[in-house]
Amino acid sequence: MSATRPAAAALRRRTLLAASAAGAGLGIGGLTKPFISRAHADEPIRIGLLLAKTGDIAPQTEYLANGTYLALAERDNKIGGRPVELVWLDEPSPQGAQQNMQKLVQEQKVVAILGGALSSSALAEEATAANLKIPLIIDNAAATDITGKNCNKYTFRLNTPVAVQARMFAPYALNYGKKWYFLTASYAFGQDINRSFHELLAKAGGTAVGNDEVPLNTPDYSSFILKIRQAQPDVVLGGVPAGDLSTFLKQWNELGMRGKIPVCEIAIGDTDIWAVGPQAATGTYTSLWWYKNPVNPPEEQKFTQDYQAKHGKPPADKAWMGWITARSVFESIEKAKSTEPLAIIDALENWRGGSDANPYMYRKGDHQFLLKNLVVQVKDKITDQWDYFDVKATVPEQTGELDALFGSPEVNGCHMNSA
């Protein structure tokens, strides 16, 4: 093995030198090259897509991207008569995502960026958006701080923050009882869920009979499930993301726990449950959108039909999230008649969508998307390979309650206007 050491050392040195040179180049480029935001009329408008292409979050980002591309296809790939190009780069890690944002802005000359699948990456990306002065519309990440204390003028966010979803969902989880077992991922998203629900449980006079933080990409949950079985809680309050939730539910069923102790979680994706299969799927969750919700407005029903025609299966909630985020950006650029960042931001702040019964918009004070959430429950008997949920409630019932439920920007720690 010793023969390999000099080569390995040289390889490390060369890699380090190359990486340093590349890093220096990027840094210097960022300082000296002027930022060009105005695209020429005869050139396509480029919009960046920053979504993970691999990892456990990839099943969700595939749908986010599908929805984004469908929104563009609906417009014949044009905004205001000009062709549009989507440039999709990966977000492999917070640092990698920041580097790819720089590439999108400085090399690809994009006028806005859509993406942010994981909270850990999105928190880093929004700081970069402010530095680069580029509108960033985060479609998936749910960490509270994104539009809370970390908010900035250039960042918008579609998903409902964890703290708000927790407030919406807690009464339904409390229906099962006040002895909760917490099983949350040990990163921003899971810790946020853990903190928010602990506060709500304490206010309700409940107790946490267990509290396990789980490493990301845990392949085996059997030991955690044995602990839960021993603790005998009224409900398991989950905070594990994407593929990890699917794995947990499969093993939950395997150990005979399905139907014995209810499982609750917020901010899941339909694909997480589809991956579990009808035999093992269980639980009560929050969702932003469900393709079979009878109150979906006509344009969303058309989106469902178009998606099904194109992909041969119904759109997951993430597809809708990609679609509505993209629509809001495309329509705002068209309305602004400009690709200048501040003009796009102004148009996004005034954009409105949805129906009279369920309107949605970005709030000016923190750029948080305000919309009603759904409480969905896995059906007792699943006969369709995609139709897993019954919609149990729409929260809040009254549109007028949205602002209060989301909490004012100041209360959430966002001081965008004073910054």
Add this chain to the structure above:
Amino acid sequence: MLDLILSQVANGLVLGGLYVLIAIGLSIIFGLLGIVNFAHGAFFALGAYFALTLYDIFGWWAVVFAPILVGLLGMAVEHLLIRRLYDKEPLVSLIVTFALALMIEATIRLIWGGIGLPFNPPPLFAGFFIWGPVLITKYRTTVFLVTVLLLIGLWAFMQFTPFGRILRAGSRDPEMVGLLGINLPILLTVVFGLGCAIAGIAGLLAAPLWTIIPSMSAGAIMPAFVVVTIGGLGSFPGAVIAGLLVGVVTTLTIQFWPEASGAVMYVFMALVLLVRPRGLLGERWERFE
């Protein structure tokens, strides 16, 4: 508390059995071919995907066909790619097989898509056994038994058949085996296929427990490397002991310090290597010294 610890130890042994199954193919390929196969996790994932697809056509016969298909694919990969690496230093095989792993994962994504696919164990294996404080599911017990049978079969094959003796001799002194008129390249192709087929078996047995997504290969390769490294590179019994130890250490960590359960196997590996750099049962290999 003692009840729960006993239960976790039993669960750890069963989990360790799965780790052994994932690692054993990697150990065989390194032990006999000297190749550090970073694509082992990708063949593991292919076992799950092939089983899923073939199940729709052949029903539970897919359990037989899927590993065979993975093995045949492994033989093709050895013939086209791996055999060019035998006389290269280990770092080259590591890099090439890493690229192969990425390529296979991308191909899986292209064919089956990125979203998770459901796959559940047959109803025959539903339910569990309860002995006092110990709860073990029928399916995991079956996986453990399959692992034990497979290990006994492999050991007997290597020890008592002429083919096994040639393989062991060829792994130590390929030149001498060649001079004796034995067509070693064909044997090496078969060994690589065998290692991949065992990865395929592990993949299909893990499919009802894990989420079937393209990145499941990454979830398999790291425990496999840890087990093989702790046990001693290329050591068959070393991989078995290491796998069971890693399983028990992981489950006990979950009981007392769940946040550290993802990292504990790496800490355990570091400790073992500090005390015994060749691993628990690792031998001195003249080819790599």
